[in-house]
Amino acid sequence: MIMDTSIIFLAILVVLVLVFLVKSIAIVPQQNAWIIERLGRYDRTLSPGARFIIPFVDRVAYKHSLKEIPLDVPSQICITRDNTQLQVDGVIYFQVTDPMLASYGSSNYISAITQLAQTTLRSVIGRMELDKTFEEREAINSTIVSSLDEAATNWGVKVLRYEIKDLTPPNEILRAMQAQITAEREKRALIAASEGRRQEQINIATGEREAAIARSEGEKQAQINQAQGEAAAVVAIAEATAQAIGQVAHAIEQPGGMAAVNLRVAENYVDAFANVAKEGNTLILPANLSDVGGLIASAMTVVKATGQGK
Structure with missing residues (x-):
C-alpha cells in the first residue's frame, strides 16, 4: 500500500x-x-x-x-468652412514600435488613434472650403499623420500614413457641382470653337495675302521678262538691219552693184503705182513720165552718198 x-x-x-x-x-x-x-x-x-x-x-x-496594421476610420460628417456637410471616411496605417508603451501608455491605443483621427479630420476639413477639400487631399492626409504621430509617440505606436477613402457631399451639392462642371465644359467648347474660327480667318487672310504677293511678284517678273524680251528683240532687229544694210552697201560697191540698185528702185517705183491703181477706180500717173527717171536718179544719188559716207 x-x-x-x-x-x-x-x-x-x-x-x-x-x-x-x-x-x-x-x-x-x-x-x-x-x-x-x-x-x-x-x-x-x-x-x-x-x-x-x-x-x-x-x-x-x-x-x-509588430507588423504594419491597417485600421478603418468610421465614416463621419464634417462641416466645411463654407458650411457644407461632407461625409468622410479613411484608413490609417500604423505600427507598434514600443510594446511596453503600447501596453501601458493607453488602455486601448487603437480606439485612441481612431478617435484622434476623427477629431483631427473634422478640424482640418473645417478650415477648408468645399472645393479645396477635393483638391487638397494630400495636404489633409499629411496634416492628420503629423498630428497622430505626435500624439501616438506616448502610446508606443508609429502612424505611417492616413488615406481618405471617400469624400461625399449631399445630393444637392453633387447636382450643383455637376451643373457647374457642365457649364464650364460648354464654356470651354464655345471658347475653343471661337478660337478655331478666329484661327481659320487668320489663316485665310494670311493665305490671301501670300497669294496676292505671289501674284504681284509673278506679274512683276512677267513684265521684267517681257521688257527684257522686247529689248532683246529691238537689239536683234537693229543688229539684223545693220547687218543687212552693211551687206547691201557691200554689194553696191561690187561691180554691177549700182545697176542692180537702179533696177530695184525702178521696180519698186512701178510696183507702188500699180498697187495704188488696184486700190481705186482711178488710174494715177505722174504728170510727166520723165519723172520716173528723175526719181530713180535722186534715189541713186542718196545710195551713192550713203556708200561714200561708209
Whole structure:
C-alpha cells in the first residue's frame, strides 16, 4: 500500500514537472512581442523565438504584432468652412514600435488613434472650403499623420500614413457641382470653337495675302521678262538691219552693184503705182513720165552718198 502511494506521488510529481517545463517555455512568433509581468509588475519584453519564463510567477500580459496594421476610420460628417456637410471616411496605417508603451501608455491605443483621427479630420476639413477639400487631399492626409504621430509617440505606436477613402457631399451639392462642371465644359467648347474660327480667318487672310504677293511678284517678273524680251528683240532687229544694210552697201560697191540698185528702185517705183491703181477706180500717173527717171536718179544719188559716207 505504501509502495502504491509512492508510485502515485511520483507520477503526480512527474506530471507537475512536465507541466512546469511546458509552462516555462514561451514560443514567440516572428514579428511579435510579448509583455511579461512578474507578480503583477512589468518585467521584460520577449522577442521572437523560444523564451523561458517562471510559471505561476511570470505571465504573458500582452501580445503585440509588430507588423504594419491597417485600421478603418468610421465614416463621419464634417462641416466645411463654407458650411457644407461632407461625409468622410479613411484608413490609417500604423505600427507598434514600443510594446511596453503600447501596453501601458493607453488602455486601448487603437480606439485612441481612431478617435484622434476623427477629431483631427473634422478640424482640418473645417478650415477648408468645399472645393479645396477635393483638391487638397494630400495636404489633409499629411496634416492628420503629423498630428497622430505626435500624439501616438506616448502610446508606443508609429502612424505611417492616413488615406481618405471617400469624400461625399449631399445630393444637392453633387447636382450643383455637376451643373457647374457642365457649364464650364460648354464654356470651354464655345471658347475653343471661337478660337478655331478666329484661327481659320487668320489663316485665310494670311493665305490671301501670300497669294496676292505671289501674284504681284509673278506679274512683276512677267513684265521684267517681257521688257527684257522686247529689248532683246529691238537689239536683234537693229543688229539684223545693220547687218543687212552693211551687206547691201557691200554689194553696191561690187561691180554691177549700182545697176542692180537702179533696177530695184525702178521696180519698186512701178510696183507702188500699180498697187495704188488696184486700190481705186482711178488710174494715177505722174504728170510727166520723165519723172520716173528723175526719181530713180535722186534715189541713186542718196545710195551713192550713203556708200561714200561708209
